[in-house]
Amino acid sequence: MIRYGIIGYGDAGMVHQKVISRLSNIAELTAIYDIDENKKEMIENKLNGVFAVDNINQLLKYVDAVSICTPHNTHYKLAEELLLNGKDVLIEKPVAIKLDDAQKLAYIAQQENRVTATIFQHRYEPVNVWIKEHLDLGKLGDLLSISVQIKWSKHSNYYDSWKGKLDEAGGGVLINQAIHFIDLANWFGDGIKEVYTNNIQHRSIEVEDNAIVSLKFKSDAIGLIDASTSAQKHIGTTVEIVGTKDTIKTYEGRILAWTSKSDNDIVNMNAHIASIDAETWGKKYFGHGHIYQIEEFVKRCIDRMPPQIGVLEGAKTLAVVLSMYESMRLKQPVKVNYL
Structure with missing residues (x-):
C-alpha cells in the first residue's frame, strides 16, 4: 500500500485527491500540504484521516509518493x-519551466532510484490510445498533418493569480492549456522538429492568451496549434489528423469524424468511450485521463518499473513549448532543442 501525499x-490537487481515493486497494491518501491556511481546515x-500538514518536512513523515x-x-x-528524501514524485505539467531543471530531476531520480512521472493525462484517454x-x-x-484548435474562455480574474505572471507560470496559453495538446501532437507525430509562433496578449497580463503555431514534424508532416483563452465562452478543443489513407x-x-469508419461504428465507439469515462475527475476540459495515469504511476511505485511519461518524456513536450516561446521572441522559425 502506497502512502500518498499531495502538494x-x-x-x-483536488483531482489527484479524488483519484487516489478511488485507488484504495493500492494507495492511501495520508497527507496534503497547501500554503493557503484556509484550506487546512477544509x-x-x-x-x-488525512493530515493537513504545515510544511514539507511534516509531509515527508507520512508519505511514500507525492503529487x-x-x-x-x-x-x-x-x-x-x-x-532527495526518498519519495516517488508525480508532477503536474510542465515538469519544470527550464529544460535544464527537467534534466537535473531525471538525473536525481536515477541516482536515488525513484519513480518520477509528468502528467499528460490526455495520452491515456481511449480515443487517443486508438489514434496512436x-x-x-x-x-x-x-x-x-495534425491540427489542434483550443478555444477556451478565461476571464481577467483568472490571470490575477500566478497564472498571469511570467516568472511564475513560465508563459500563458501555450505552457498552461495548449501544452496538453502540443504533447498529443508531438506523440502522434513522433516528434516536432520546427515551430513558428505568432501571438497576441492583452496588455493587462504578462503572458500570451492567444497563439498560433506552425509545426513541422521529423517526418516532414505539417501541423498547427491554434490556441486561445479569449473566447467569450468555452468552445472546446478539436484535434484533426490527416493521413494518406484515413x-x-x-x-x-x-470522435467527430473517422473516414474509414461508418457512422454506426463512430456511434458505437463514442458509446464505449462514454461507458468507461462516465466519471468526471474535475473540470470537463481536464478530460478523463487522470484516473488512468495516476493509477499507472502508483503501480510503478509498487513494481519499480518506469512509467509511460517519465520526466525525460515530459521534457520533450517542454522543449517544444520553450522553442515556441523562442520563436515568439525572435519572430522566426526555430528548431526544437530537445535534451
Whole structure:
C-alpha cells in the first residue's frame, strides 16, 4: 500500500485527491500540504484521516509518493527535495519551466532510484490510445498533418493569480492549456522538429492568451496549434489528423469524424468511450485521463518499473513549448532543442 501525499490543493490537487481515493486497494491518501491556511481546515473537515500538514518536512513523515500540483515555477525545487528524501514524485505539467531543471530531476531520480512521472493525462484517454495505435500500425498511411484548435474562455480574474505572471507560470496559453495538446501532437507525430509562433496578449497580463503555431514534424508532416483563452465562452478543443489513407477528427475526447469508419461504428465507439469515462475527475476540459495515469504511476511505485511519461518524456513536450516561446521572441522559425 502506497502512502500518498499531495502538494497544492487547487483544481488539479483536488483531482489527484479524488483519484487516489478511488485507488484504495493500492494507495492511501495520508497527507496534503497547501500554503493557503484556509484550506487546512477544509481538508481536515472534508477528508477523514488525512493530515493537513504545515510544511514539507511534516509531509515527508507520512508519505511514500507525492503529487506536485503547484504553480509551475515551484515544480523543480519541490520535486528535487522530495526525490532527495526518498519519495516517488508525480508532477503536474510542465515538469519544470527550464529544460535544464527537467534534466537535473531525471538525473536525481536515477541516482536515488525513484519513480518520477509528468502528467499528460490526455495520452491515456481511449480515443487517443486508438489514434496512436492506428498511426503506429500505419493504418492512416503516411502522416500529412495534425491540427489542434483550443478555444477556451478565461476571464481577467483568472490571470490575477500566478497564472498571469511570467516568472511564475513560465508563459500563458501555450505552457498552461495548449501544452496538453502540443504533447498529443508531438506523440502522434513522433516528434516536432520546427515551430513558428505568432501571438497576441492583452496588455493587462504578462503572458500570451492567444497563439498560433506552425509545426513541422521529423517526418516532414505539417501541423498547427491554434490556441486561445479569449473566447467569450468555452468552445472546446478539436484535434484533426490527416493521413494518406484515413482522417480522424475529435472533439473533447469524442470522435467527430473517422473516414474509414461508418457512422454506426463512430456511434458505437463514442458509446464505449462514454461507458468507461462516465466519471468526471474535475473540470470537463481536464478530460478523463487522470484516473488512468495516476493509477499507472502508483503501480510503478509498487513494481519499480518506469512509467509511460517519465520526466525525460515530459521534457520533450517542454522543449517544444520553450522553442515556441523562442520563436515568439525572435519572430522566426526555430528548431526544437530537445535534451
